[in-house]
Amino acid sequence: MTSLAKKMQFFRENVVSGTINAPDNYPDWDKLGYARHRSEMLGLWAEIKPRIKRDFDNVAVIDEHLALAIASFDRGEREPRQSLMVKIYNVLNLTPLR
Helix, strand or coil: CCCHHHHHHHHHHHHHHHHHCCCCCCCCCCCCHHHHHHHHHHHHHHHHHHHCCCCHHHHHHHHHHHHHHHHHHHCCCCCCHHHHHHHHHHHHHHCCCC
16 A cells, blocks of 8 residues: 555656646657546545545645646636646645545
C-alpha cells in the first residue's frame, strides 16, 4: 500500500502537469495524453480524499476546483482550467492535508 504522503506527492505532480499541459499541449509521444492524465489525477484524488480526516474545508475547495478544471479541459479549454489547477496547487502547498 502506498503511503498517503506518496499519493499526495503524485497528485501534486499531476496538478503541476495540469497547469502546464493544455488539451493541445501533450507531447507527441504521449498517445493517451489527456485521457491518461485525467484518469490518473482523478484516481489519485479518489484514493486520497477518504484518508483525509481533518481538513475538510480544503478537501471541498479541491473537489470544487478539480471538477471545474476537468469540465473546462473536457471542453478543450485552457482557461479556466490552468488557473484552477494553480489554485489547487496552492491549497496543497499552503496547508498539508491531514
